[in-house]
Each structure stands twice: as C-alpha cells, then as structure tokens.
Amino acid sequence: MAVEQSFQEWTVDEPYLNLHCKLGEGPYYEEAINSLRFVDIIQKRIHTVSLTEGPESVHTIQLDTPVTVTADVDGIDPQHKILIGAKYGLALLDRETEKYEYITKFAVVDGKENDRLRSNDGAADVHGRFWMGCMTDFGYGDVQPEGGIYLFDGKQLSKAEKIVSDLSIPNTISFSPDDSILYYTHSSARTIHAYDYSPSDGSVSNHRLFYRHEGPGEPDGHRIDKDGNMWHAVYGENRVIKISPEGKLVGQINLPTKNITCCEFVGTALYITTANDDSGEGRSKELGGALFRVDVGTTGLKPYKFKLAA
Template sequence: MHQISDLICKTGESPVWDAVAGAWYWVDIPQRTVWRMDGASGALRSWTTSEMVACIAPRAGGGLVAGMESGLYTLVLGESSSAAETLLCHAGGLGPGLRFNDGRCDRQGRFWAGTMFMDMAAANPAGVLYSHDGAALSAPFVDGLLTQNGLAFAPDSRTMYLSDSHPQRRLVWAFDFDAESGTPSNRRVFADLNQQVGRPDGAAVDADGCYWTCANDAGCLLRFTPSGKLDRRIDLPMLKPSMCAFGGPDMETLLVTSIVSGKPEDARWGGAVITLRPGVKGIADVPFRG
C-alpha cells in the first residue's frame, strides 16, 4: 500500500480514474475541495467549490459532473483555484439539511446520484436515487434511503448495486438493470453487513463482476462475488475507508479514500488517501455524456 503524499481529507470521497486525462480525481466533502493527481507524475492539485461537493464523474469533452448541495453541476477545473460551476439541474428531493452523496456513471454514460439527510443521528429516510441522462433528471427510482451509497454496475450492465451505509441499515442491494432504458427493477438484498463487519460505504466492481465495498468503521475492503458470497477481505490502515476505485493505465490500481474518525488509534491514517494493487483488474468508467 502507498499513501498519496501526506494529504489528509476530513471526508475523502468519490475517487475516479479519468482515462482520457490520465489522472485521478476525488473530493473532500466538508472542505468543498476537488483533488486531482496526475497518473504519471503524481503531481497534486486542488480546486475549491461554492458548496459541498460529494460525488463526481468525468464528463465527455472534459471537466466533471458533480453532485452538490443544491443540485447537479458541471465543473471546469482551470487555472483558477476555484472550479467554474454551471448548474445542470436542481433536484426536488433536496432541501434544508440534505445534499447529494454517492454517485457514478453507468456504462451508458448516465450519471446516477443519491441524496441523504446530513444529520445521520436523525435517521431521516429522506434520501432518494436519481439518474441524469444528459438531457434531464429522472424521477426518483428509489426512496426511503437513510445514507445512500455504494452505487456500482456489473460489467455486462445487467445488474446495478446500491447500499445504505447508515448504522440502522448496513445493506447492499442488487437490482436487475435495463441498460437501454436505464431502469432498475427487482430489488433484493445482495449483502447484509449486519452479518459481516462495518458499514457498506462507496464501492467498485472489478472485471470479474465482483463487488468491492469499503467497510466503514471496520478498516477493510470486502469483495463479494456476483452471487453475493464474501470471498476476500483486505485490511487497511485507516478505520473509516469511504470509497474505492480502480484505475491507472492497466486498471489494476485501487485508490481508496477515507474519513477522519477522531479516534487516537486512527490518528496516523484517518483521512489518508492510499493506493494498492489487489491483483485484479477493474473496468474504466464511462464519462457522463451530458
């Protein structure tokens, strides 16, 4: 495992590899910051945003799409230290105390993102899941979410994954997915982390179709086969890993972000960003087509 510089993010999230740019991107939510690391040189750069930015994806033609506090935005990361923001759409499910949380593109270039009530202690099931096809925001596909997370899509686009990482849920669901229409159906429990360890946070799918989830509060990555069987655990130095993503020129590097826990035993690694080589290959993300 390799730590990226001595960088510490309060809430590191949403890592993604941009194959066209040859760079990694991720965010620090409360710091309202987007980070970029050049894949060849390792050079770091950051941009601030006007609102908390929770999830990002590369955008066809350059820049990013982002889920923020008041809606979805496109971001242009130029020479300025601040990102140039353009509102893509507001979302009806947003209001006081809510923001977008986890998001990513499906393999057809739609951007999927869910919302959450930020005060997790309130256990408010106000979160919903949307998609944006480049022209318009969908109606909610899933509602009643406490802490939406874990979006991922199978290599053949026939399965969509979604999790709720709230301590009262700790579930990962699988859906049948109609790639042509972008419609999920037949929701069922895929993995119950109440029977494992940690809470299912951000996730990725490898080329074998296995689902990798960051087990937040348990300091590890868990890999589940397409049938939902836990077949691998990788222990990490940080207590609260938040999301993982495959990338690099060979798609065999896994970048993992994390959250500062405030616990003495996590003081060295909490909030760190690391890379590792798990011995499997990932799948390149498709840019947002909007």
Template sequence: MNEAIVSVFSDHVCQLGEGPSYDPATDALFWFDIVNGLLLEQGVASGVLKIHELGQMASAIAIVDDRRQLIATETGLHVRDVATGRLTLHTAIEADNALTRSNDSRVHPCGAFWVGTMAKDEAKGAGSICWFFKGELRKLYSEITVSNSICFSEDGTIAYYTDTSTGLLMRVACDPATGLPVGESKVFVDHRHSKGYVDGSVVDRDGVLWNAVWGGKAVKAYSPDGTLLREISMPAGQSSCPAFVGAKADRLAVTSAWKGKDDKQRKLDPQAGMTFLIDIPVNGRFEPRVLIA
C-alpha cells in the first residue's frame, strides 16, 4: 500500500475550517472559516491565497457556472458573483431561526444540493438536512444535531450522511435523476467505539468513502461495503472535511479547526486550523455543478 505524504496546503489558521471544494477551471480550492464568516480561496499550483469576508456564517460552496457560485449560509442559499463577490439570496433556509446555521453540504451528481444545518451552539436535534433542486426545497431529515458527511456515489444511486453526535455514518439509496432518497437509511459505519467523530466525507470513482475524523487526528477510507481500508494520520487533531484537488483530482485537501480548544490545548496542537494536502494515489472526481433553476 502506497504511503501517504501529508503536507501543509495553507498555513492560514481557521477557527473552524470547513467545506472545501475544488474548482478545476481555476485550479483553486475554496473553503470556509465558518464562525468568522470567511471564504478562503487558494490556487493549488500558485499557492496564492485570497480571503473574502462574507459578513455571515457560511459553510459550503458549489459551482453554478463560470460566473456564479452557490453558497450555503446561516440564512440560506446565496448566489455569489465570482467577479465582484456580491451575494444575492436565492432560497432562504431557516432564515427566521437565528439559532441555526448551515453546515456540511454537497452536490449530488444530478445537480441537486443536499444542505445540512445545525444549532450554532450544537443544541441537540436543532438541525436538519434539506434537498434543493432547480429552485425547489424539501426537508429530508429533521432533529439532526450536527449534520455531516453528506456525499454521493459517482452514479448518484447512493447517498451518505451522519448526525455526528450519533457516531453512525448512514447510507441510503438515491434516485439518480433527482438526488432524492429512496427507502430507509441503514448504518454504513458504526464509529461509536472508535476515537473521534465522523465529520466530512467524499466518495471517489471507486466508491471509496474518505472521511475526516474530528478529534481522531485522522482521515479514514472505507470500501463500498463499509470495510476500513486505511487510516491516514493527520497533523491536526480536528480534521473536518476532505476534497479532491488537482488537474486529475488525484490528491486530497483536508480542512481542520482549533474551535473548542483553550490556549494550552492549542499549544499542544500547533497546526490546528490549517489546511492540509494528502499526496496519495486516489481516483478522485470533480464536484458536479449545482442546478439552481
């Protein structure tokens, strides 16, 4: 088995780094510092970092077209003009609930967007997972404490998600044409007796699910049947979410966070909040574009 080489992609320290997504057209990785309302953008080859102030908590980004992006924020889905950075509210999600914010979200291969929410103070059962497709919004799952691990098989027939507080990574059949779940969810991985918590995930072309383990200082890879294939040690304790990057989508970027750590704990975890690059042969793929209308 090939050895994974882990390096620092960006030494910009995020309190809560999350939601990485790679744009192959510009060779840039986008990610967020959720609690500080920042969108970060860094060229993979160039290494040039841009910091965009959003003015509100945001957690996920998707490409609409060459001129527009869709961003999940604490008030809903906003269209972002790439040239100016201007945000325009497209579809409100829990905008009347100041206690919640967006969290882990990802685009289904058909162009639907699964958007997770949670309480800003992680209050039990305050969040949900919603489905957005061509302007239509539906709530799929309610009473979610910390929505995470939303990702899909390449053919769109399987969706994964978790409520991190449960320790259970779930799997559900999906309609590939709409991205809507079909039937009941089943446990894919029971992580309750392992170190750390299931955070963000992404699925490669081989159906392997790559999961960032919050508090476990690791990224784990699972086969399509839920077998643990490998565990990669990470430099920071709280890995939060992976994304495929590079011209061939054959590398992994992983965000992290220092949120919840006091000064003493941060000194023991000096790279917490940085974003890392894992060089490992991985059969990744680019994120689909989101269909907003």
C-alpha cells in the first residue's frame, strides 16, 4: 500500500552558474570525473563544468548543429567520445577534436531527411537502445504535430522504429526504478504518458496517460528518483514539480526565473537547467539560461549507456 507523501517545497534564489544559455537542456552527470555536461540547443553548444573545481571550470564545445541530448556509450571512454542528439539523428562526438559523425538518422525510418525536423530529448534503456524524440526545428514557424519518438538499436541501426507519431514536442524518456514503466512527456499537450515496459525483451504496451498538467506552463524535461518520483521542470512557471509514482503532485522547487527546462541528480543535489526569458523583466530575465542547484534529500537513477555494435 502506497504511503501518502506530504507536500514538500524548496526555494532557490541564486544560480550555481549563469552562462545565459538561450535554451539550456539535457544535464548529464559524469560520475567518473564529477562533472556535469549540458547543452544549449539554440546556440549549438555543449558545456561541461567540473563540480570539484567549480563554476570557473566551464569548457564549451561549439558545434554547427543543434545538439539536444547526450549520453555515454558502452565501452567508450566518455572523455573521448559521447553520443549526441544532432539535427538529423544520433551522432558520435569526439570531445578532443570537437568533430561529430552521424551513426544513424531519422531517415532510416521515414525514408528521407526532413529539414523541418530536429532531434529533441532522449535516453538509453536497459538494453542499450536509444529512445529519442524529434520535433519542428527553429525557423519553420509554429511547432506542428509532425514529430514523434524513435527507437534506435545500436546493433541494427538501419532498422530503427517509430514508436509514437504525431507529436509536436516530445520530451524526456525515462524509466521506473524496476524498469517496468517507460515514461515520456508531450510538452505542448501538457501531458506525461506511460507504457508498460518489458525488461526482458524491451517491448512496450498499454499506452496511457500518467499525468495531466494544470497550469499555464508546459512540462519539459524530467528525472526519476530512487523511489520512483518524477522531478519535472515546468517551462513558464518558475518551478520544478515532484510527481509521485501514482501521478500526484507532492512537491515543488521554486526558482527565480521562469523557463525551467530539465534537471539531473548528482548525489542528493538536483541541478536544474533553464532557458532565456527575453520577454520577462528583473531577475527572471537576468537569470534566464542559468544553471541552478538544490539539495532535495534523495538520489536519482543512473542513466543507461547506449550500446553500439563493434
């Protein structure tokens, strides 16, 4: 029987780091070297900051493509190469040369490259396959329901699958602590959906609504903690919300800027990315695009690595 949680609340007033990202996203903890990397999708950058050395240690890689998400690759030193979501699909980035090379594109599913679309958020599953969304790229007018969620298997990259169609802004893919549930967010619809997920064969079934957001903002990126709670950034509402495994709102983190995009656990600390707030004023505008940190007293799940066939 589930124990009902009392509502928890935290308030963060100052940023850990303020790089004035246009669209900060995709924070990923590099445990081996105690660093955090995150992207700026609009400015086509990957930032890495040593949490040992502090905010002054930031290193930035400038790319020529929107970079939307990163992940480690099984058997490859992440200080050498990592997986990135680039405009047309998945690519390997050499962090030393700062060059990338596509390993698969959305076109392997849909038959042709579509300049209107770019990748968005994603994650690897327990089998090492990568689930990634795509959506209308910048410069093509209003976002249309032309995106979806794709599944890439590193052993059969030419046989990728389109799992969910007709989405406008698909966002973070995550898994419950026992890998029995797969979650994804449809930001523009203000909904979070769930599938039953089979850890044995990786199949999904029983697609359903998990949470519907009531409010002016849109749920953006999220992470799952060790107890199955979802910590979900809300774009446009100055907060990260905590949702129980039963889909109930049980807490929130209040922030001084409006456009909150994603979060990542580092021990019991939650690092939170944001986007600019050019239409705002005061501190919300000043701190839009900053990285924040708050101790929330629990830990998150470690991400899986993408498995690429030798």
